[in-house]
Amino acid sequence: MNNTRSAVTYKILLLISVLVVSCATISPFSPKAYENATSLKVEALAVMDLATEPYPDHSAEVHVLVIKVNQAYEYAKGMPKNEISTKQWEILKDPERHLLGGFLKKWEAESILLQGYIAEKKEQIGAAFDTIIGLESGKIKSKDMP
Amino acid sequence: MEFKEFFEELLNQVSGLAKESLKDFEEAAVKDGISYLNRTKAKLEKWTRMLRDGELKIEDYQDLVMGQKDLAEMESLKEAGLTLVRIDKFRNALINTIIDTAAKTFL
Numbered sequence: 696m697n698n699t700r701s702a703v704t705y706k707i708l709l710l711i712s713v714l715v716v717s718c719a720t721i722s723p724f725s726p727k728a729y730e731n732a733t734s735l736k737v738e739a740l741a742v743m744d745l746a747t748e749p750y751p752d753h754s755a756e757v758h759v760l761v762i763k764v765n766q767a768y769e770y771a772k773g774m775p776k777n778e779i780s781t782k783q784w785e786i787l788k789d790p791e792r793h794l795l796g797g798f799l800k801k802w803e804a805e806s807i808l809l810q811g812y813i814a815e816k817k818e819q820i821g822a823a824f825d826t827i828i829g830l831e832s833g834k835i836k837s838k839d840m841p
Numbered sequence: 842m843e844f845k846e847f848f849e850e851l852l853n854q855v856s857g858l859a860k861e862s863l864k865d866f867e868e869a870a871v872k873d874g875i876s877y878l879n880r881t882k883a884k885l886e887k888w889t890r891m892l893r894d895g896e897l898k899i900e901d902y903q904d905l906v907m908g909q910k911d912l913a914e915m916e917s918l919k920e921a922g923l924t925l926v927r928i929d930k931f932r933n934a935l936i937n938t939i940i941d942t943a944a945k946t947f948l
Binding site: 702719720721779780782783786787792793794797801808809811812815816819820822823826827829830833834835839840 | 884887888891896897898901904905907908909910911912914915916918919921922923925926928929930932933947
């Protein structure tokens with residue numbers, strides 16, 4: 696009788712555990728999201744180097760970059776409980792703000808940008824990508840889930 | 842062992858677990874904040890010099906300063922996200938503790 700009661704208690708505790716785990720507050724680590732952020736960081740900084748030359752000469756590269764960034768954003772947005780990473784991508788790509796989206800808009804508007812400005816902006820935008828990468832890499836890996 | 846004793850044992854373990862999982866968080870957040878302010882101060886000094894020397898236009902300078910504000914927002918989001926990760930890790934450790942303690946007690 697006592698053994699039966701213990702087994703039932705144990706099963707109830709297991710069930711509670713499963714329910715609690717299913718209520719995670721943030722999405723787990725995604726290798727695809729991590730890959731998106733690291734590869735786009737490299738690609739974005741390479742495209743920014745071209746901004747000492749007229750924008751029309753490189754509008755095709757910018758167009759490809761913008762599409763890839765939007766794809767990464769949509770991927771992040773589609774993951775459950777991933778609002779924080781999604782918001783990071785929104786800030787990074789927004790043409791009305793002052794990171795990658797703003798840089799590309801400014802380049803298009805001014806056609807050529809100063810080397811010193813580009814160098815400083817690359818550091819800033821690289822650091823912005825690092826915040827996305829840092830959050831993703833800090834998330835719980837599937838192997839560490841109970 | 843009755844459930845009451847089991848639960849008391851669990852509470853003891855949870856207390857230790859919380860200290861272990863979250864102990865460095867507050868200290869790290871303060872350290873990050875100070876480090877961020879110092880980095881921003883150095884940037885502002887550099888950009889001001891570049892503006893004076895004609896390496897930046899005033900619009901570039903303004904954009905960099907505004908960009909630093911956007912970057913700060915992204916940093917804050919990262920820290921907020923990592924805090925949630927810590928909470929999930931704590932919760933996962935708690936689940937393992939419940940299962941282990943229950944297994945030792947009842948099986």
